[in-house]
Amino acid sequence: PNICAVKGSSVVIPCSFDYPDNKQNKVKSVMWGHERNNFYDGPFIFNSKSVDNTSRFQYIGDRLHNCSFRIDQVEHNDTGKYVFRFETNLPSGKWTGKDGSKLDIFDLKTLVTKTNGNGAMKEGDSVNLTCKESCDGGDLSSAFTWFKDGKAISEGRALYLSNISSTNSGNYTCSITTHKGTSSEVININVEYGPKNTSGSARPSTEVEASSNITLTCSSYANPPVENYTWFKIVDRDTGVVSVGNKFELHFRVVSPAVDGQYFCSATNKHGSQNSSIVTLKVKGKNVVINATAATVTALLIVTIIIAVRK
Structure with a gap:
């Protein structure tokens, strides 16, 4: 018969046999052969006379009439014709199956x-x-x-x-x-999606001293990855927003009072875009700088007046 099995499964080749059964004629050895070798002389994939039989091949019959054979974890190279052979204790008692069984292996x-x-x-x-x-x-x-x-x-x-x-x-x-x-x-x-969980952050802080440095970072999850990042600054109601950077990081090397304000970023890939929440930067010390300048101007005026009076 033709037998089909899925790669990796176990398969049983059903088999039965008859022979002249008497006290002088007893089965002493059983064998199973594959078409890649000689069915009469072997080598056999299973031989009850051998101690080197592979554990994947198991004879599950007996020595009376059942010659069934099991192959575990079948592989593609197990494909082919299988034939049963047995020998009795009589010199002429060597018998080999005629038709055998054909095994085909397929993948899931x-x-x-x-x-x-x-x-x-x-x-x-x-x-x-x-x-x-x-x-x-x-x-x-x-x-x-x-x-x-x-x-x-x-x-x-x-x-x-x-x-x-x-x-x-x-x-x-x-x-x-x-x-x-x-x-x-x-x-x-692989499920693709547009940017999500887009957020903006400031390093080292959203509040910085004038003349220091600050970096804004935009992060987002997307598949495929984000293709474009854009940073925007909110100016006023009339102007709206202006683009101030086109990378995921926006660097201010020397912070000036003009940096003060509200920012957000936008992340984009082929499936869409998403904006972050607003990041508000506050520049500390900008008023101190202005007051110090005014005090300097006042001092210069006083010195000028005193000199003018003495003349």
């Missing part, structure tokens, strides 16, 4: 269907993942388990992800529930 397949067309997966889309195995011939009786990043998350042939978000990103596989060694190819779900 996954089908990905995006409900709103092709292209990148974006937040809000819906995705249907279906586990398929060629051995069932369309029979839906096989039980499947779905895994995300190696952790079991669902049972069933299909996994439906609706209104997906960044939390759905990851590597997905399916397996036959009753065969732990089976696994499909990895399906990577």
